[in-house]
Amino acid sequence: MRHLLGIEGWRRDELESLLDRAKAHLPGAPDTTHLLRGKVVANLFFEDSTRTRTSFHMAAKGLGASVLNWTHTGSSVSKGETLLDTARNIEATGPVAIVMRHRSSGAPHLVAKHVKCAVINAGDGTHEHPSQALLDAFTLRQRWGSLDGRTVLIVGDVLHSRVARSNLHCLKALGARVVMCGPPTLIPPGLESLGAEVTHNLDAALPRADAVMCLRVQLERQEQAFLPSTREYARLFGLNAAREERMKAGAVVMHPGPINRGVELAPAVADGARSVILEQVSNGVAVRRAILEVCTA
Amino acid sequence: MSSTVLFRRGRVIDPRNGVDGVRDVLVRDGKVVEVSETLLPVPSSAEVVDATGKWVLPGFIDLHVHLREPGEEGKETVLTGCRAAVAGGFTAVVAMPNTKVVNDNAMVTELVLNRARAAGLCHVYPAGAITKGLKGEELAEMGELVSAGCVAITDDGRPVMNASLMRRTLQYATQFDVPVMVHEEDLTLSAGGAMHEGTTSTRLGLRGIPASAEVAMVARDLVLLEETKGRLHVAHVSCEGSVRLIREAKRSGLRVTCEVAPHHFILDDRAVGDYDTHAKMAPPLRADTDVQALREALVDGTVDAIATDHAPHGVLDKQVEFEKGINGIVGLETALGLTLELVHAGVLTANRAVELLTHGPAKAFGLPGGHLAPGAPADVTVVDPDAEWTVDAHQFHSRSRNTPFHGRKQKGLVIQTWVAGHKVFDKGQVGQSKESR
Numbered sequence: 001m002r003h004l005l006g007i008e009g010w011r012r013d014e015l016e017s018l019l020d021r022a023k024a025h026l027p028g029a030p031d032t033t034h035l036l037r038g039k040v041v042a043n044l045f046f047e048d049s050t051r052t053r054t055s056f057h058m059a060a061k062g063l064g065a066s067v068l069n070w071t072h073t074g075s076s077v078s079k080g081e082t083l084l085d086t087a088r089n090i091e092a093t094g095p096v097a098i099v100m101r102h103r104s105s106g107a108p109h110l111v112a113k114h115v116k117c118a119v120i121n122a123g124d125g126t127h128e129h130p131s132q133a134l135l136d137a138f139t140l141r142q143r144w145g146s147l148d149g150r151t152v153l154i155v156g157d158v159l160h161s162r163v164a165r166s167n168l169h170c171l172k173a174l175g176a177r178v179v180m181c182g183p184p185t186l187i188p189p190g191l192e193s194l195g196a197e198v199t200h201n202l203d204a205a206l207p208r209a210d211a212v213m214c215l216r217v218q219l220e221r222q223e224q225a226f227l228p229s230t231r232e233y234a235r236l237f238g239l240n241a242a243r244e245e246r247m248k249a250g251a252v253v254m255h256p257g258p259i260n261r262g263v264e265l266a267p268a269v270a271d272g273a274r275s276v277i278l279e280q281v282s283n284g285v286a287v288r289r290a291i292l293e294v295c296t297a
Numbered sequence: 298m299s300s301t302v303l304f305r306r307g308r309v310i311d312p313r314n315g316v317d318g319v320r321d322v323l324v325r326d327g328k329v330v331e332v333s334e335t336l337l338p339v340p341s342s343a344e345v346v347d348a349t350g351k352w353v354l355p356g357f358i359d360l361h362v363h364l365r366e367p368g369e370e371g372k373e374t375v376l377t378g379c380r381a382a383v384a385g386g387f388t389a390v391v392a393m394p395n396t397k398v399v400n401d402n403a404m405v406t407e408l409v410l411n412r413a414r415a416a417g418l419c420h421v422y423p424a425g426a427i428t429k430g431l432k433g434e435e436l437a438e439m440g441e442l443v444s445a446g447c448v449a450i451t452d453d454g455r456p457v458m459n460a461s462l463m464r465r466t467l468q469y470a471t472q473f474d475v476p477v478m479v480h481e482e483d484l485t486l487s488a489g490g491a492m493h494e495g496t497t498s499t500r501l502g503l504r505g506i507p508a509s510a511e512v513a514m515v516a517r518d519l520v521l522l523e524e525t526k527g528r529l530h531v532a533h534v535s536c537e538g539s540v541r542l543i544r545e546a547k548r549s550g551l552r553v554t555c556e557v558a559p560h561h562f563i564l565d566d567r568a569v570g571d572y573d574t575h576a577k578m579a580p581p582l583r584a585d586t587d588v589q590a591l592r593e594a595l596v597d598g599t600v601d602a603i604a605t606d607h608a609p610h611g612v613l614d615k616q617v618e619f620e621k622g623i624n625g626i627v628g629l630e631t632a633l634g635l636t637l638e639l640v641h642a643g644v645l646t647a648n649r650a651v652e653l654l655t656h657g658p659a660k661a662f663g664l665p666g667g668h669l670a671p672g673a674p675a676d677v678t679v680v681d682p683d684a685e686w687t688v689d690a691h692q693f694h695s696r697s698r699n700t701p702f703h704g705r706k707q708k709g710l711v712i713q714t715w716v717a718g719h720k721v722f723d724k725g726q727v728g729q730s731k732e733s734r
Contacts, residue, residue, distance in 0.1 A: 008500070083618055104618035105502040106572030125620070127502030165502055188505070190496025 001096075003112045003119045004295055006128035007169035015173055019138050022283075022290035025062065035293055037064035042095040044087070045122070046072045046102040051257060051281065052122050052131070056099045059288035068093060087111040096296045100124075105162075118295040126160045132256050133166035135287040137174055139280050140211060143252060148175035153205050154196075155237055156215030156264055157186045159226070163256045164215060168196050181205050182215075182237060185226045202237050206246055213254040214239055214264040230263050240266040244274065252276045301325045301340050302718060304677065307348025311355060312652035313660075313668035322353055324675035327717035332669055344720075348679055351712060352647075355655040355668050356388025356419075356676030359629065360478075360556055361453070361532055361604035364390075364421070367408060368397025373609040373696045375412035375421060378629075381607070381695035382419050383722040385629040386654075386711035388676035389420035389666055390607075394431070395454045401426035401437040403445035410446050418721045418728070419714075420676075422448040422664060424478060427466050431455050436462070436469065443473045448662050451478035453532060454579070456514055458484055463518060467527030476530040476554065476662055479518055481539070482580065486510035491620045493566040493581040501569065503619060506581050512538035519546045522553060530661060531555040533606050535580035537590035544599040554661040556604035559635035560626060560701070562591045568701055574615040574622030575701040578608070592644050595653060602658035603650075605632050609697030627695045631688055633680065634707030641708055647682075675718035684710035694727055 007015070025032060041060035045053050053069070060067045070090060077086060083102070090098060097118040100108045105125030112119040123129040140147055152171050158164045158180050171178050172195045179197045180187060191198050199205045206212065217233055227233050234240075239253065244266075247253075253265070253274045261267045270277060302324045309320040309332060321337040323330045331337065339345055359382065365373035373381075375392070382390050392409055394400030400409065406423045413421030425442030429435045431452045439450055450470060456479065457463040463479075470477050487510040492498050494505020515531060519542055522529045534540060534555045546553045560578065565585040568576040576582055594600045608625025615622055636654065639645040645653075659667025666676045688705045690698040714722035721728040 082613070082616075084616060102618070104620045106619045109571050110616075110618060125502050126504075162502060165500070188499040189494060190499045193496045194500060 001118045001297070002295055004130050004291055005108050005112060005119065005121050007130045007133050007166045007173070008128070010173065012173045015134070015137070015170065018290050018294050019134065019141060019287070021294065022138055022287045025286035025289035032062065032289065033064035035063040036060065036096065036296065039065045039296070040068055040093065040095040041065045041292060042068040042070060042090050042093070042098045044070050044090055044098050044100045046077065046107070047123070049101050049123070051284070052101065055284040056122060056288050058285050059292055062285065062289050063292055068095060083107060083110065084114055087115055091115045091117060097292060120291060120295055123162055125162065127162050128166040129162040130166050131284070131288055131291055132163050133170040134291065135280055135284040136167055136213065136254060137170050138283050138287050139254070139276055142279070142283070143276070146175065147171060150210040151177045151179060151208055152211045152213060153179045153181060153209035154213045154215065155181045155202060155239070157218055158182050158191070158215065159186045159188045160218055161215045167213065168194060179205050179209065183227060183233070203243070203246070206243055207248060209251055210248060211252045211254055212239060212247065216256065216258065217260055217263050219260065234263050238264055238266065239269050241268050244269050244272065247274065254280060257281070300718060301343040302346060302675070302715070303337060303339055303343045304346045304348050304353045304679070307351045307353030307679065309353045309669065310648055310651045311669045312648050313656035314670045316669070317648055320353070322669060322677070324677070324718050327675050329669050329671055329673045329675050331671060346679065346713065350683070352680040352682055354651050354678045354680060356666060356678050356714065356716065357386045357633070357654040358389045358658040358664060358667055359387045359605050359607065359632070360391045360602050360658045360662060361558070362390040362392055362607040362629065363395070363609065363625070364392045364409070365396060365609055366412060367405065371696070372611055375409060376416040377694065377696040378607070379413065379416045379418035379421065380727045381627070381629040381693060383714040383716070383727060384694040384711065385631070386633050386678035386680065386714055387419060387629060388678065388714060388716045389422065389664060391422045391424050391448060391662065393453045394424050394426040394451065399426050399431050400424070401429050401431070403441045406442060406445035406447055419716050420666070422446070424449040424451050424453070426450065427452045427457055427477065428462070433457055433459055433462065436466065439469060439473060443475055447475070448664065449476045449478045449530065451480070451532065453478060453480050456480050456482045456484065460517060460521070464521045464525060467521055467525040467529065471525065471527050474528065476528045478530040478532050480532050481511045481514035481518065483510045483513050486513065492569050492577065493583050495566055495584050497566045497569060501572065508536040508538055508583065508587065511536055511580055512542065515539045515542050519551065519553065522546070522551050528552045533558045533561065533580060533604070534591070534600070535561045536583050536587040540590055540594040540599050544594065547599065554601040555599070556602040556658070557591050557595060557600045558604060558606045559628060559632050562588060562595060563635050563638060564701065572619040573701065574617065574619055575626060575699055577619065577622045577624055578606070578626055579624040592639065595639070595645060596649065600653065601661040603632065603636055603653040604658065605629055609695055610699045611697065615699050626700050627693065627697050629695065630693050631700060631702050633711055634688070634709055635702070637682070637707070637709035675715060677715040678711060679713040680709060681712050682709050684708070686710050
């Protein structure tokens, strides 16, 4: 048993082994429903999520597990129960793993210190979203074989993005160069010391990228004056058809979803030939099966 | 208990009076009578403390302590806070007003003083609130608070965000000559922040509190200080920009003093590790460059006092998501060991370290004690500078255990604490309170 609290701290060989294992869970691969048959996986979601929760649900089912779906709405949390009490109560039902989404960075780390089963971080605050980074890396490996020497450009609200942090750790560990791009108000300090290159000029960075990963603009943060408007954001950092034309031949477009069409991605780009966005979603289930398998082994 | 005590052959370090050497110290009826280089005759009925190989120091004075009474007695009371104080070598503490009920009126001041008298362990000097209910809106009755025994006024834990109100506070306080003690934090810059803004906050995905949240307010208040000719004490200074401004202000003759907490000169923001709420405090642990700047300011005299910001909290306040964790750590029982880390590292001389714990704070607030000249209060702390020990939060005399230093090895231990000639702490045991003596 091991936890997946973040990508940080995982070695390259461990990540590669997990990604290699995910191939065995792609559609058409041999049946794996025996792996967690008779076991319970608890989905503990303190924050709204559709695609990650569904993806983990399908992954657990695909391994033969029963899934306990717990959501914060209408739960004991609204009666004032602490996170640890909730987690301990869920643990008492006997799951082999708790898959956890929480709005506070570090919440899965707290739970992991107090429960015996595996804790899998399905997104914590603005910290990490490791399964998303792994499925992104898996998708890129499908295309390229290896990430060595490749450049991935991550564009947008890096400050509030757990996807960006996990991808930075993951892509760097797998040999890629990571460039972060966004307005200075949405780029946190110290990214360089974590291994990223930083730019505020998308047009300059774009032609060098082998993949462009757009981050969702969190419209709910508009009121906090990080940006003058989504209109200006789209003009400076949106990936539109004109910019797409200046991308490297063969370079791909990624997005963790949900997309704000017309803001970070023009519809034609989101649905265009370079887009691997739906491949990311499909690969998510295979990668999450591998995560459950490795963490509960 | 004898009213005459002779501390025999200890190394007396008394920075105010320029003493650093082996001395006999004779105290009688609560006062220091004589400090002698030569052996003194032992008076009849005197208790003799063999201090050979030990340091005999003025009792430590902590300008910044939260005793939590009234209102949060589950975390600490005046009695348990005093027990922690004397166990840490402190003979006097200044009690912050952000209790529940707030100390913004004489009744609360008197309650704290009464509880302190009943505890009978160390001197407790209440600080009164700047504003009623710490709301930052209306001035509390400062004259009444000072008359009742408050030695400073502060909304500690809360900044006075309204600059005009802060200006009037500094003006109004001049008639009482008490320091206005300030928690410097621009709430619009720190809003939503859980730790220092830097590489670690980026890595952990926690909203950062920039250093400018503190420095900008220090700058504002120094401007107001210059204009009002008031007296300002900056609490728990945490960053390089603040000490730079305070240093310049002191050079230009402003009446500004400041304190630094041991956790801010020992730890940097990396101590948050993987969301350790025991490393969560306000102001937050800063960058290593800030730690370095604080150490330089301790050496060069910019900092007047080491103060603990002793902030007891219960387990449930800390065993939560980092963002929800309550700020603060207990500090009274670890202050000496952490200060001596700087002495052992060659950063501070023993003399300067003792000054920061004794005469420095006494002078900043105009309090009695802090030195051992004849006539001074017989508040004495005896330290074994060579004793090696490990911090064990479970052994704290404080009612709370919230410290990031549990398990840390220390060199230098408080052996005895004497207040007004009475032994109140001896080899790990707190003495009886005055009522039961």
